[in-house]
Amino acid sequence: MKPVVVRNVSRAEPALVEALGTCGVATVHEAQGRSGLMKTYMRPVWPGAAVAGSAVTVLAHPGDNWMLHVAIEQVKAGDMLVVAVTADNTDGMFGDLLATSLKARGGVGLVIDAGCRDVKDLQAMGFPVWSRAVSAKGTVKATPGSVNIPVVCAGVAINPGDVIVADDDGVVVVPRNDAAAVAAAAKARIANEEDKRRRLASGELGLDLYGMREPLAKAGLVYVDSLDDLAE
Amino acid sequence: MKPVVVRNVSRAEPALVEALGTCGVATVHEAQGRSGLMKTYMRPVWPGAAVAGSAVTVLAHPGDNWMLHVAIEQVKAGDMLVVAVTADNTDGMFGDLLATSLKARGGVGLVIDAGCRDVKDLQAMGFPVWSRAVSAKGTVKATPGSVNIPVVCAGVAINPGDVIVADDDGVVVVPRNDAAAVAAAAKARIANEEDKRRRLASGELGLDLYGMREPLAKAGLVYVDSLDDLAE
Amino acid sequence: MKPVVVRNVSRAEPALVEALGTCGVATVHEAQGRSGLMKTYMRPVWPGAAVAGSAVTVLAHPGDNWMLHVAIEQVKAGDMLVVAVTADNTDGMFGDLLATSLKARGGVGLVIDAGCRDVKDLQAMGFPVWSRAVSAKGTVKATPGSVNIPVVCAGVAINPGDVIVADDDGVVVVPRNDAAAVAAAAKARIANEEDKRRRLASGELGLDLYGMREPLAKAGLVYVDSLDDLAE
Amino acid sequence: MKPVVVRNVSRAEPALVEALGTCGVATVHEAQGRSGLMKTYMRPVWPGAAVAGSAVTVLAHPGDNWMLHVAIEQVKAGDMLVVAVTADNTDGMFGDLLATSLKARGGVGLVIDAGCRDVKDLQAMGFPVWSRAVSAKGTVKATPGSVNIPVVCAGVAINPGDVIVADDDGVVVVPRNDAAAVAAAAKARIANEEDKRRRLASGELGLDLYGMREPLAKAGLVYVDSLDDLAE
C-alpha cells in the first residue's frame, strides 16, 4: 500500500468519549455486545492507568517509529494514538520524548501493538500507554507507513476517529457511530448492576437472582451428595 | 462427562489451612517434596495478594462462566474457588459482581485457569485472584460443567477439599490428607532457615554451610585462574 | 564442556559502572549503537528496581541451582550475577537465602534466564532481580556448570566483567572495554535530549525538530484530505 | 452484536480468483503492497495444500462450532469459509463431517483461527485447511454468532466476498475490489522475476542486479579485511 496521511477525521463528541471512559473497559465491552476488545497481551505499562480518547491510527513497520512523529502532527486535543505494525514486533517505538511531544499537542494516551520504553518517566508524567511489551530496543526511521487509515491492532479493526477506552482490564474500541448508543447502554448497565451488587453482597445467590436453576436443570446439571452416587 | 455438582466435600482443619498460608508458597512447595506447584503463568491480578483456603473445584467450558454461579452455592467460609477450563482460554470469567457474591458466602479467593476482569475493583475489595490472564472479555452462560469433581488446573491435579496456598510466588496445592504433615514440615523448614539466613548474612558461604565443596569436586568441577589455563 | 570456575576476571572502573547506571537502559542501549539488549521477557520481579554492576557469569543446568552457590564465592563488591541456563527453564533457582548470601558478599543484583522466588522478601530487602519468570519451583543440586565463562543470556553474548545495566525498561550489556566510550556517549545523549525535550514540550513537532519532512516526501509519503482522495 | 446471517454477498470473478491462486501467496502479498497477510501461526494442516476462493466469513464463539453449519448453507461453488473466533481458542471446530458437507456444497477450503481435527481424513479427501492448531477437542452448539459480516481473522480484516489465497507460505486476503489490479500486478511480478532468476542462477549478484552498492555505501556500510581493521 502507498504510504499516506489522511488529514481530516471525524471524531465522536467529547462528552461521549468522556462518558465511555467513566464506564470502563469491561462495562463498555459488554454494553456493545462483547465486541471490540483487543487481545489480552495489550497491558498498561504502569498500573492504574485509565483513559478514553479518539483514535488517530498509525500503520508502522517493525522496528521503525518514523510514522509516530508524522502522526503527532495530526493529533487534536483528546486524541489517542493507536499504532498497528505490519508484523509482530516488540521494539520500543515510543518513549518519553515522543510522549512529551504527544502530550504537548493534546494527546491523552497511546495504544501500540509493539514495545514501549522509559516506563518510569511515563509513569512520572502520568502519560498512559498500553503495549504488547516493554522494550528499550531503539528503532530506525527508514520506511514510511500511514496515518489515519483503517488498521487492525491487537486483533481489532479500527477506523480513525473511533473511540478507545483503556484501563487495567485492557483496551476496547467503540466505532465512532456507535458511541452514543454504547454510552447509553453502558450507563444503563451500571445502574442495573448496583442493585445486583447489593443483593449479592447480602448473600443472595446468582442462581436465584438470575433465575438459573431451571435452565441448568434443563441443560442436564445434576446434584449428588458424593461422586460415588453418580456411578450408582 | 455428565455435568454434576457434588455437595459434600471433606476439608482440612482451618488451623492447618491457616498454618500453611503463613508458611507461604515457596516453603510449602519445598516441604511437600517439590510437588503441587501450578504453572508459572498463574499470577496474582494485583501485587501482594496472599491467601490460603480449601478448594471448591469447578470445571468450566471456554468462554462460559455459568458454573461459577453454581459453585458459589457450594462455598463455605474459608473456601477458594479453583476453576479449570476444558480448553486453553483467557476470557474474563470472573469480575467484581461474582467476587461480591463469593465473598458474601465466605469465599476467600479465586484461582482460575482463564481470565479475570475488574482488576481495580478486586484490589479495592482486597479480594485475591490468581489467573492466566486479565481480560474484560465477557462470557456466555450456555453449557453446564461440574463442581467439586477432580480437575487439572494449570498443570496440577486437584481434588475438592485440597488446600490451596497462593501468594506472589504462585499457587501450590496440598492434598487434604497431607495437610498436617506438610504444615509440620514447612514450619520445621522455616525454623531451620532462620539459622542459615543469619550465617549467610554474616558472609559465610553456602559452599561451606552446606558442605558442597567435596561433592562439587567429585562431580568434576575445577577451578582455574583464567580460561586460558584450561587449554593447557 | 568441562565444568569450570574462572577466578580472575577484569572489571570496569566502578565510576564507569555507576555512570552507566545513572544513564539507564534505554539511553545506554542507544548510546552503544542499539546493541546488547536482552530479550523483552527479562523483567524486574518488583517494579522500580534499577542497578548497574559487573557481570559474574554462571552457566547452569535446567532445574539445578548448584552453581549459584559456587558463583557467590567469586563475587566482589559491585558485582551482579548473570545466570544462563543450558535449556529454556523457569524453575525458581534464586530466593531470599541466596539473596542474603549474595548481598553479604557485595553483590548488587541478579539477572537470570530462568525463574526467581520469594519476590516479597526480595522487594523488602531492596534486592533487584530480573528474570524470565517468577516461580516457587525448587531445584536440585546435582550437575555442575561453570562460572565466569562467556555465556549467552536472553539472547545476548556476555563475557565475565562486562557491565550490566538494568531497570524497568529491561537489561543491557556493555562490553567491559567499551564502558568508557559508551558512558561518554550516553552522557552526551542525555545532554542533547534536554533541549529536544524542552522544544517538544513547547509544541514544536519532531517533524520539524528532526528535519523529517523532506526525507518523508522523498520516501513517497503523501498527504490527502480523505481516503477517497487517494483513489481519484 | 446481534447474531446475523447475511445472504447476499458479491464475489470476485472466478477467473480472477483462479489467477490469484496460480500466483501463490508470497507473490500476491508483494503485489498488493505487502498487506493482507495473516499471522504466521496459520499453517496448512497437511503439506502441499494450495487453493484460492471467495470468503464466506464466520464469527464464532470459542469452543462452539454451531455457526459453521449455518455458514455452509451460504456457500456457493468456489467459496472458502473464513472463521474468526471472539477469543483465542484452539478447539477442533472442523472435521471430516463438516468437510464432507462443505465440499458437497461447492466449498474449496477452510481458514480457521482455531483448531481442526481429522487431519488424516482431510488429507485423504484432498480438502485444504489452514488453522492455528490441530485439535481433537470437541465443541458445543450453544451460542449463535454471525455469517458474512466483516471479521478480523489472524490479524487481517476481511469482508465477505474478499479473495483468499492460501498455500505452504500462509494465507493472504485480497479485497474483492482490488482483485483485478492485484492479479495483474502479480502476473507482472512473476514475469519480471523470471529474468532475475535466470541471472541470479548464472552467478550474477543481487548487489549488481538491483544496483545496491551505491545506496549501501551511502547508508554507511563499510568493508574491511578483518574485524581488527575496524578498530584501527
Next chain:
Amino acid sequence: MKPVVVRNVSRAEPALVEALGTCGVATVHEAQGRSGLMKTYMRPVWPGAAVAGSAVTVLAHPGDNWMLHVAIEQVKAGDMLVVAVTADNTDGMFGDLLATSLKARGGVGLVIDAGCRDVKDLQAMGFPVWSRAVSAKGTVKATPGSVNIPVVCAGVAINPGDVIVADDDGVVVVPRNDAAAVAAAAKARIANEEDKRRRLASGELGLDLYGMREPLAKAGLVYVDSLDDLAE
C-alpha cells in the same frame, strides 16, 4: 515426593486397547464426553503415526532422562511410556537408543511432555512418538523420579494402566475402568456417522440433518439480505 517405582499395574484388555486405537483420537475423545485430551502442543514427531497402548507413567525432572531407563524395565508388550516432567522443559530426553530398548521390551510408543531427538531414525523404525518439541539437547542422569504413579501430562491426569490413543489429531487418555464403555460408545458413534456422512455428501445440510433451524431461531439468529437491512 520420594522417588518410587511401582511394579504391579492393572491394564485394560488388549482387545479394548486395540478397539480404541481403531476408532482414533477424535472419536474416542467425543465418545467419553469430550474429556481426556492432552494440550494441542503434543504433536507426532513424524506424520501419520497412530497407536494405542497401556500407560506406564514416568515422572522425570527437567533435563534428566534417568527414569526412562528405569521405566523400560516395567514395560510389558503393548505398553506406552507416558512421561511427565516436574517443570516445562524441551530437552531431548528420548532418542533412537531408548526407542530400540523400549521396542525390544514390547513398548509400542511414547508420549512425552518434553523433547525428542533422532526423528529420522524413529520414523525409519516406525516407532511413534508424541512430544512438545523436537530437540537434540542431551540430558543428565542425576536425579531419580518415579514410575507408575499418577501424573499430569500435557494437562491431563493419568493413572498407570490407563489407555492412551494417539494419532495425527493428538493424544487422548481413557481411564482403564472406562475402556469398555468408551470403546462401545466410540464404535456406536462411528456407525452413526456413516449415515450422516452419506447424507452430507449428497448435499443435505447439517442445519436440516441435525434439526438446528428452530433452536438457532430461538437463540436469536436472524437472516438478512444485506448488512444494511439490519440497521433499518
Next chain:
Amino acid sequence: MKPVVVRNVSRAEPALVEALGTCGVATVHEAQGRSGLMKTYMRPVWPGAAVAGSAVTVLAHPGDNWMLHVAIEQVKAGDMLVVAVTADNTDGMFGDLLATSLKARGGVGLVIDAGCRDVKDLQAMGFPVWSRAVSAKGTVKATPGSVNIPVVCAGVAINPGDVIVADDDGVVVVPRNDAAAVAAAAKARIANEEDKRRRLASGELGLDLYGMREPLAKAGLVYVDSLDDLAE
C-alpha cells in the same frame, strides 16, 4: 554498531565439515559436551533436510533483508548463511530468488532467526533452510547491518567460519577450532553406540548395560509392588 562487512574469514577443513555433517546434530551436540545447540524453535522448512557448512554470519534488522544480498557476495563453496536479527521477527526474509543466488555462489544452506517463504520452491530445489517461522511477509531494504561479525542466533554465539550442522533434530554450532576434536569424538561416539544398540535391541536393559542400579538405589529410588505399600 557501525555496519560492516568482513571479507576474510577462516574456515574449517572441508573434510571436517563433511565428517560432522555425517554424524548428525544429536551426536555432534553430545560429542562437544552438550553445547552449541540452537533453540528448539529453529525447524527445517521441509522435512528430511540435512546439511553441514561453514558459517557466513549476518546481522540484520527486523523486516529488512538487505544484508542477505550483501552476504551472498562473501559466500564460498560449502558455506551456509547464518542470519541473526536485532529483534524477534518472523518476516519472510528469504525466498526462492535469494536461494537461487546463494546456491549459484556455492552456498549449501541457510539458518535464519526469522521467517522464510517459497517453501515449495525451496523443497523442489533441494535447498535446505532452518527458520523460526514460515512467512510470506515481504521485507524492505532500508537499513544496513553487518556480515561476518560474531552474532547470537537462536540462543547460540557464533563466529564467522564456525561449522553449522543441521538436520531434522535442529541446528548445532561447532567452533571452528574445535571441529577436529569434535569430529573425532562424534565418530567414536557412533562406534560406541553400535554395540549398545545391538545389546538393547536384544532386550538387555539400559539399567544393566550402563550399571545404573546401584547409583539409583544410592540416590534413594525404591521399588514397591503397589502405591499402597509406600504408605505402610
